[in-house]
Amino acid sequence: MAEVVEDATLDEMLAAARAIMPRAYVPYSHFRVGAALLNEDGTIRPGVNIENASYPLSVCAERNAVASMIVAGHGKILAVAVATDAPTPTPPCGGCRQVLWEFGDVDTPVVAEGAGGVRARWRLGDLLPDAFGPDDLT
Ligand code: THU
Numbered sequence: 001m002a003e004v005v006e007d008a009t010l011d012e013m014l015a016a017a018r019a020i021m022p023r024a025y026v027p028y029s030h031f032r033v034g035a036a037l038l039n040e041d042g043t044i045r046p047g048v049n050i051e052n053a054s055y056p057l058s059v060c061a062e063r064n065a066v067a068s069m070i071v072a073g074h075g076k077i078l079a080v081a082v083a084t085d086a087p088t089p090t091p092p093c094g095g096c097r098q099v100l101w102e103f104g105d106v107d108t109p110v111v112a113e114g115a116g117g118v119r120a121r122w123r124l125g126d127l128l129p130d131a132f133g134p135d136d137l138t
Pocket of ligand 1: 026029031033048049050051058059060061062090091092093096
């Protein structure tokens, strides 16, 4: 069962995700995404999307945040935040849901904020039902 994450922490994570958005490298889509992950020790790891002239090699903000978390020595995601300037809050794409699942669980909160502060909230288990994950390989 996931630990309860305070609303104030989710607010802080969304602020961190929004603050990092200007660093997104998005010359092709111009769609900036900022992500932030909460680690076991309460630290927050940000990420942005990084696109490439070879389009399929572009990497989403959430997956870059996972890379940053792993490099920093963490291995568990307690919450996920995603910020964009889209009219509706942007949920993690299918590929990112799978990568987040590796380090989260059914109850991990996923919050998103779009333009004008409009927000949405999900549980990771609802975004990726019947997920394939590490337990399937034991
Ligand atoms: N993108 C993300 O960074 N996260 C998502 O979950 C959805 C899509 C990025 C990928 C690409 O750089 C741009 O948004 C448009 O798809």
